[in-house]
Amino acid sequence: MGQRPVLRLEWGERAGQACLRVSRAGTNGPIDAEQLRVYPTDVAASGTAGLPPMTGRRGTDGNGAWFVPRFGFMPGTSYTVVCEGDAASLDRPAAPGEPTTTVLAIYPSTPALPRNHLRVYVHFSAPMSEGCALAHVHVRDAATREELAGALLETTEELWDRERRRLTLLFDPGRIKRGLVPQRQAGYPLVPGRPVELLVDAGFRDALGLPLAAGSVRTYDVGPDLRGHVDPASWALRPPEVGTRAPLVVDFDRPLDHGLLVHSLSVTGPDGARVPGVIGAGPEERSWAFAPARPWAPGAYRLDVDHRLEDVAGNSVARVFDRDLSDPCDNPRPEEPARLRFVIA
Amino acid sequence: MTDHGMAVGTPVLESVGPVTFGPGDVLFVADNRRAAVVAIDVADPAPAAAGEPFDLEDLDAKLASYLGCAVKDVSIRDLAVHPRTHNVYLSVMRGSGDAARPVIIRIDRADGTVSALSLDAVAWSEVAITDAPAIDDERLETSLAEGDEGEEMTFGDRTFRIVRAPVRMATVTDLKYVDGTLLVAGLSNEEFASTLRRIPFPFTGDVASTGLEIFHVSHGQWETAAPIRTFVPYQGGTSILASYTCTPLVHFPLGDLQPGAKARGRTVAELGSGNTPLDIVSFTREGEEFLLVSHTSHPLMKIACSDIDGQEPLTEPREPVGVPRQLPELQGIGRMDNLNGDYVLAIQRDERGGRHLRSLKTAGL
Numbered sequence: 029m030g031q032r033p034v035l036r037l038e039w040g041e042r043a044g045q046a047c048l049r050v051s052r053a054g055t056n057g058p059i060d061a062e063q064l065r066v067y068p069t070d071v072a073a074s075g076t077a078g079l080p081p082m083t084g085r086r087g088t089d090g091n092g093a094w095f096v097p098r099f100g101f102m103p104g105t106s107y108t109v110v111c112e113g114d115a116a117s118l119d120r121p122a123a124p125g126e127p128t129t130t131v132l133a134i135y136p137s138t139p140a141l142p143r144n145h146l147r148v149y150v151h152f153s154a155p156m157s158e159g160c161a162l163a164h165v166h167v168r169d170a171a172t173r174e175e176l177a178g179a180l181l182e183t184t185e186e187l188w189d190r191e192r193r194r195l196t197l198l199f200d201p202g203r204i205k206r207g208l209v210p211q212r213q214a215g216y217p218l219v220p221g222r223p224v225e226l227l228v229d230a231g232f233r234d235a236l237g238l239p240l241a242a243g244s245v246r247t248y249d250v251g252p253d254l255r256g257h258v259d260p261a262s263w264a265l266r267p268p269e270v271g272t273r274a275p276l277v278v279d280f281d282r283p284l285d286h287g288l289l290v291h292s293l294s295v296t297g298p299d300g301a302r303v304p305g306v307i308g309a310g311p312e313e314r315s316w317a318f319a320p321a322r323p324w325a326p327g328a329y330r331l332d333v334d335h336r337l338e339d340v341a342g343n344s345v346a347r348v349f350d351r352d353l354s355d356p357c358d359n360p361r362p363e364e365p366a367r368l369r370f371v372i373a
Numbered sequence: 374m375t376d377h378g379m380a381v382g383t384p385v386l387e388s389v390g391p392v393t394f395g396p397g398d399v400l401f402v403a404d405n406r407r408a409a410v411v412a413i414d415v416a417d418p419a420p421a422a423a424g425e426p427f428d429l430e431d432l433d434a435k436l437a438s439y440l441g442c443a444v445k446d447v448s449i450r451d452l453a454v455h456p457r458t459h460n461v462y463l464s465v466m467r468g469s470g471d472a473a474r475p476v477i478i479r480i481d482r483a484d485g486t487v488s489a490l491s492l493d494a495v496a497w498s499e500v501a502i503t504d505a506p507a508i509d510d511e512r513l514e515t516s517l518a519e520g521d522e523g524e525e526m527t528f529g530d531r532t533f534r535i536v537r538a539p540v541r542m543a544t545v546t547d548l549k550y551v552d553g554t555l556l557v558a559g560l561s562n563e564e565f566a567s568t569l570r571r572i573p574f575p576f577t578g579d580v581a582s583t584g585l586e587i588f589h590v591s592h593g594q595w596e597t598a599a600p601i602r603t604f605v606p607y608q609g610g611t612s613i614l615a616s617y618t619c620t621p622l623v624h625f626p627l628g629d630l631q632p633g634a635k636a637r638g639r640t641v642a643e644l645g646s647g648n649t650p651l652d653i654v655s656f657t658r659e660g661e662e663f664l665l666v667s668h669t670s671h672p673l674m675k676i677a678c679s680d681i682d683g684q685e686p687l688t689e690p691r692e693p694v695g696v697p698r699q700l701p702e703l704q705g706i707g708r709m710d711n712l713n714g715d716y717v718l719a720i721q722r723d724e725r726g727g728r729h730l731r732s733l734k735t736a737g738l
Contacts, residue, residue, distance in 0.1 A: 071437045071444060079434060080487045082441035098489065099467055099474045102442045146565060157470035158388075159448050178647055181618060182669065183602075184450070185390050185405055185544045187562040192406075196562040201618050207595045208621065209643040235470035287563040291541060342565040349565065351596040 035116035037109055042094055046101055048118070050109055051092035059093040059111060061086040066095050069106035069117050076110060103237060129154040129234040131244035134226055135286035136340050138312045141224075142254035143216050144204045146342040146349065148180075148197045149287055150228055150244075155192040155235035164232035165197060170223035170247050178203075179217035192235060196287065204341075205350045218250045254282060254341040256357065257348055260333045260366040267370045270326045275317040276370070278331065283313045285338045292334035293318070298327030313340075324372045333366040377412065378575030379496040384411050386492070389464035389475040392453045395550040395574060400453065400462060402477065403545035403557075408503060410548065410557060412574065414496035415455070415462065419481065422459035424713045426732030427482045429461075432720065433728050436478065439487045440467045449728070452708040454718055458482065461718065461730065462490075480730070500576040502543045502559060543568070547603045550574065551610035551627065558601035558615070567598040567617075571630060596637075607655040607662055607678055614641075614664055614681065616650035622666070622696075624681050641684040642696050644671065654709045654717055656735045665709060665717060665738070666698075673703040673719075675738055701738045709733075 036053040039046060048066065050059055065081040072079060084097035093111075101107065104122035108115055135149040150165065167179040180197050187196035199217050202210035218224060230243040262281045268274035276295065286309055295303040295318055305320040335346040342349035345366055351358040377399055387406035395401055395412065402411045429435070437444045448466040455462065461480040466473050477490040543559040550556070557570040604615035606627065613630075615623050615638065623638035630636050644650065649669040655678070656663055662678040680696040705722035712718040716732040723729065 066441065067438055068441055068443060071434050076438075078431070079438040081438065083439055083489060084441070097441050099440055099442075099476065100472070102446060102468060102472065105441075105443060105446075107441070147563075155471070158473070159466065159469050182649060183544075183546070183560065183618075184651070185546055185560070187542075187544055187560060188406075189542060189562060190406075190408075194562075198565075198618070201565070201597075201599055205595060205597050205599070210647070214647065233470060237470055237472065285563065287541070291563070336564055336566070338565065344564075347598070349597065353594055353596055 034114040035109055035111060037107075037116050037118040039118070039120070040094065042096055045096050047094045047096045048101075048107065048109065049089070049092055049094050050111065058091045059088065061088045061093040061095075063112050064093050064095055065110040066097070067108050067110065068102075069108045072108055081110075082107075123237045125236065125238055127230075127234075127238045127241045129156070129238065130241050131228050134228070134244065134246045136248075136283055136313055137246075137286075138248070138283045138314075138340070140249035140251045141218060142251055142341050143218050143220050144253045144255075144341045144349070145218060146199055146201070146204065146340065147285060147287070147338075148199075148226060150195045150197070152193050152195070152234070152240075156188070156195070157233040157235055157237065158186050158188060158192065161186050161195055161197070161232075164229045165195070166227045166229065167217070168225050168227060170225045176217060176224065178214065194287075201342075206352075207350075220250050220252055223247055223249050254339060254343065255348065256343060257361060258282075258284065258337055258339050258343055258345045260331075260345065260368055263368065265331065265368060265370045267329075267372055268324055270372045271323050273320055273323050275319040276329075276331075277310070278316045278318075278368075279310075280314050280316070283340050285340055286313050288334075288337050289313060289316060292337035294332050295320075296330040296332060298325065298329065303329070326372055329370050329372060331368040331370065333368065335361070335363050335365060376496075377414075377498070379412060379414060379498040381494055381496050383493050384413060384495070384497040384499065386411060386475045388473070389466060389477060390450050391545055391547050392451045392462060392464045392477075393548050393550055394453050394456055394462075395555065398455075398457075399574075400477070401548055401550065401555060402464060403502075403548060404475070404499075405544045407501075408542050408544075409499050409501050410545065410555065410572070411497060411499040412576065413477070413490075413492070415477075415479070415490060416495070417455050417458045417460055417479070419455075419458035419460055419483065421457050422482060422713065424715045426716050426734065427459065427461070427712060427718065427730065428732055429480060429485050429730040431727060432730055435487055436463075436465060439478075439489075440465070440474075440476065442467055449708070449720065452710050452718070452720055454710040454712050459712055498576050500572055502545060502557060502570065546601065549604065549606055551606045556604070556606070556613075558604055560600045560602075560618070565599070567600055569601060569604075569630065603650055603652055605653040605655050605664060607664065612678075612681075614653060616644075616653065616666070622650070622676075624684075639684070641681050642676070642698065644668070651707050652709045654711055656711060656717055657714075658735050658738075663735075663738075665733075667706040667709055667719070672700045673706045673733075673738075675699045675701055701733075703733065706731075706733075 036051045038049050040049040086095045101120045106119045108117045130153045132151040167176045181200045225247045227245045230240045264279040266277040289309045297303045307318050338344045346363045347360045348358050390403040390405045398414050400415050433444045436447045446468050450464040453462045459482045463478040465476045541563045548557045555572040599617045601615045621640045622642040624641050625638040648671045651667045664676045666674040684696045707720040709719040721731045
């Protein structure tokens with residue numbers, strides 16, 4: 029494409045929207061806005077034949093013309109304007125700013141994962157860009173730094189929370205579920221005794237298009253399988269003293285899923301009403317704490333546990349991740365809240 | 374109000390994902406950022422089309438040029454062919470992050486013209502795809518923050534740092550319309566479960582009771598309720614073939630899928646490791662119905678529906694297992710939809726990574 033400097037391009041604004049202003053350099057000849065065509069320069073590098081021009085509105089303004097794109101200009105992208113046989117290009121400035129977004133946490137926060145580990149959460153300090161998560165989250169052999177290809181499940185639609193600050197990733201369930209061909213061919217993604225690291229690289233872009241201020245890595249040992257239902261009957265409750273706002277602490281027999289843990293437990297008071305307060309997952313997701321808004325009154329309390337609460341291997345209160353049909357212990361349990369009672373005296 | 378219980382207005386999409394056509398001009402669009410499905414009357418002005426093929430070279434470059442961005446900034450999420458006009462509709466995300474713009478692209482089958490569907494003053498309605506709330510959702514959207522995240526809150530003499538806990542969301546992975554019902558498969562961002570929603574259309578707003586779980590059994594020994602990734606109704610909508618996140622192809626009769634039910638599917642094929650099914654379509658040739666399955670790494674696969682009916686549940690783990698399948702030697706096939714009685718329209722990726730629209734003649738498959 030010719031780049032004769034006959035057209036003069038500059039960035040402007042029309043009614044609050046970014047626009048490209050086009051005029052003729054050195055002359056006062058008018059521009060016919062109807063003849064104006066705008067293309068992303070890279071896309072049109074080998075010619076504009078067959079390419080639809082960028083969609084937008086155009087008009088004249090004195091002797092110059094303007095173009096307001098329907099979907100906005102992309103930061104860091106060069107645009108080429110073609111008009112009546114002339115062409116010129118102009119770069120849209122890249123997004124300003126220094127990288128500030130960081131990884132706040134990676135869950136589980138345990139030092140080890142079971143071989144059949146299912147789910148990972150990455151929490152970011154700011155909203156993120158979607159669409160390329162698996163390019164920036166890596167599971168690597170901690171000793172060799174070699175990437176464990178195919179360990180994480182590729183999904184066309186990524187799993188984000190509403191704020192796009194928490195990313196959910198799954199280890200490939202086809203390699204975890206027993207008996208499937210992928211499991212038999214490729215084996216579990218994780219191997220007991222071979223530590224792995226989960227790396228979020230700094231190239232992960234936040235919602236402003238900026239990379240992370242720094243990458244983040246968490247290293248895990250790998251242990252044996254985690255099987256069987258999540259069993260609230262095996263938990264230990266540490267009731268606080270009456271009249272205090274000290275937290276109720278519940279200790280689990282295994283690490284539970286961090287995402288579900290903050291939604292799945294609640295406390296009902298002697299009057300049958302839910303007790304207001306704040307909750308938190310304990311270290312390594314092995315406990316849960318609940319601090320009431322008002323001091324504990326004496327009486328009989330109840331902890332309700334959602335049957336969908338899962339451990340880190342996808343086993344829930346109601347069912348196990350892959351049920352062995354020959355083992356009665358794996359039989360489904362009622363899909364209703366499990367209830368644990370405790371007394372504040 | 375217009376037909377199908379839709380009102381004229383401007384739907385606000387934050388994202389576009391899987392799409393499928395319903396009755397008339399109704400296009401269902403999954404907006405996963407908002408956890409909703411939006412029904413839009415696309416009012417396609419083209420006349421009814423006949424049975425010609427349609428191909429379009431350099432789809433990526435054309436979309437990037439029209440949308441004014443680099444090819445890497447164009448993310449094609451899904452493809453649907455208008456059943457009457459055979460115009461091609463693509464759900465496309467242009468850019469990412471705060472700059473992301475969801476766009477429904479219409480490609481005119483007659484001349485290949487690209488345009489973006491205007492959402493101003495269209496007939497539309499929507500339904501929220503929420504997960505059934507956890508027992509405490511209305512209250513425990515806060516949790517104790519770590520470090521200096523969140524904000525301080527004081528209860529009596531105690532001060533906590535509070536952060537809103539992320540909300541459990543369903544992400545739509547596929548959706549199809551059968552006789553007044555929109556079938557929606559989704560993945561939860563917290564729970565490993567197989568929930569298929571049957572949502573009556575016109576939308577009534579109530580999807581709470583529409584979920585059902587579908588189990589599948591591996592080799593008669595292990596049973597899982599895994600999320601469905603992609604599926605297709607066939608045999609006039611009475612049967613469904615679904616692919617799961619853990620790869621088996623599973624058949625179940627639609628009649629088994631009543632709200633609140635727990636259905637057990639029949640595993641009819643296993644596809645091996647390192648491969649993920651991307652899309653499934655059905656077509657009929659000389660009175661016989663077939664399914665086409667596209668994959669991330671396997672070539673396109675053709676399965677006769679009669680073989681699915683005759684396939685015993687798989688009990689022997691070996692590869693290949695399950696129904697006979699043919700490989701029509703087509704690589705790089707991604708999203709597909711029926712173009713007309715003689716052709717399936719597909720997005721095909723070439724060796725250089727460029728994508729094109731290709732009509733696959735069903736008689737030649």
